[in-house]
Amino acid sequence: MSFLLDTFGDSQNALLDTVLDLTACLPSRERYTRLLAALSRVVGNDACALLRCRGDVLVPTASQGLNAEVMGRQFRPEDQPRLAAALASRKPVRFPADDSRPDPYDGLLLNDSGGRLQVHSCVGCALYSEDDLFGVLTVDSLAPGAFDGIEDRVFEIFASIAAVAMRYETFISALEALANHRGLVSRELVREALLRGGRMLGESPLMRDLNREIDIVARSDLAVLLTGETGVGKEVVARTLHARSRRADQPLVHVNCAALPETLAESELFGHVRGAFSGANADRSGKFELADGGTLFLDEIGELPLSIQAKLLRVLQFGEIQRLGSDKNHRADVRIIAATNRHLAEEVKAGRFRADLYHRLSIYPLHVPPLRERIEDIPLLAGHFLDQARVRLGLDRVQLASSAVEALTRYSWPGNIRELEHVILRAALRASSRGSSVMLQVEDLAIGGMSAPKRVPEVESASGTSRSLAEAVADLQRQEIRAALDRSSQNWSEAARRLGLDRSNLHRLARRLGIK
Structure with missing residues (x-):
C-alpha cells in the first residue's frame, strides 16, 4: 500500500491530467495517447497499448513503445492466449517472466528491428464500463518482475479511465451518426416537399375502389406493387399509401430506378464506405438507410439491372443492408412500395426480371387505372390543374369553356394525367396573352399538338346507329x-x-x- 501512495504522490499530476483529458475537447487518438503516457510515467513500463473490441477481433487504438505497424494489425483473442485471459477476467491479469504463453508484442517492440528483445513482464486489464466490455489495456516491460511492487489498483484505475473514454467516444459517435441520419432525412423530406406535390383526385367507381384498397393495405407493412401506364399517377398513390400508414411521420424516400446507372445503383441504394471506388471520398448512406423506419418508393422497378435485383432481394428477405466496400451489415426497417409501367410477369418470362423478386414485391398488387377508363374524373382533375396554372402564371382567374370540357372528356389521353396537366398549363399560358382573367377555349387546348382535340372515332353498330x-x-x-x-x-x-x-x-x- 505504501508503494501505491508513493506512486500517486510522485505522479499525481499525471493522474489528474489524465482525468481532465476526459472532458477536454481532444481527438480520441490524442486522448488515448495522453492516457498511455501518464500510465508510463506512473508504472515505468517499456510498452503499453489500448485495444478496442470490434466484433471478434481487437484493434489497436493507441500504443507506446511499439512499432508503428502494430496500429495496422488486428489481434484475434483465440490466437493470442494472453489477450484472451485478460478479456476473461474483471481483475488485472499478471503474466510472469516464465509464462509459456507467447506475448502478442514479441518482436514488435520499438527499436527492435531484429526481434531480439522479448517481453518479460506483462499485465493485461479488460476495459469494462458497468457490464459493457470495450477492449483491453496491456502493459509490458523488458525486465522480469518489473510490476511486482505495483498494486492491482493502479492498473484498475487506468483501465477504468480508458473504459470511460471509450464509452464516451462510443456515445458521441452514435449521437453524431443519429444527427447525420436525421439531417439527411430532413433534407430529403424538404426536397420531396419542394419538388413533389399533388394529391389523389377522383370520384369515379375505379378510383373509389382504389381508395378502398389503399385503406386496406396501408394499415400493414406489406410490400405493394403499383402497376399502370406512364402518367397515371403511381407516385401520387405511393404518397397516399405512406400518408395513411403507421409510418406517416417517418420519411418517404423516392428512388427513380430508371435513372440509376448500373455502376452507381448499388451505392445509391445501399450506400458506400470511403475508398469503395474511385471518387468515394467519404462514407455515404444509401436510400435504404435514409428510409429507415419509413417507406422506400422504388419507382420504375422494372428498369433495375438484374445484378442489382439479386442484392435487392437479399435486403427484402433478411432486412439487412451492406454498404459497398464494407463487410458490416446494418439493419433497415423499411416498407417497400414499388411501381412499374411494365408487365412484370412477362418480363419474368423473358428473363429480364427475377421471378423471386417479383413475387416478393407483389404481395399486394394495386393497379392504377388509365385516365381513359375514368373519364368522369377529368373535370375534377382539370379544375385542380387550372388552379395550379393560375398560381404559377400569376393570373387572377382561369376557367374552362363547356366546349373545352367536352373536348377533354372525348380525348383518348395516351399520356394520362401527366398529359392532362401539361395540356392545361400550355392552354393557360396561351390564353394569358388575352388578360389576367381567361376562359380556355377548345383552340387553346391543342391536344396532341393539333389546334383542336382529336375525338374518339365513332363506329356504326349493327342496327345502323x-x-x-x-x-x-x-x-x-x-x-x-x-x-x-x-x-x-x-x-x-x-x-x-x-x-x-x-x-x-x-x-x-x-x-x-x-x-x-
Missing part, C-alpha cells in the same frame, strides 16, 4: 368476359386466367362495365 369507339370496345369487353365466365363455369379466377388478367383487375373491370 352511331356510337363511339369506347362504347364499342366496352361492348366487346362485356362479351369476352361473359364468354370466359361461361367457359369457366362462372369461376372468376379461371376466367381471369383465360383472359390473361389479374383476378382483382377483372373484378374492377366487370364492375365498371356493369357485369357485377
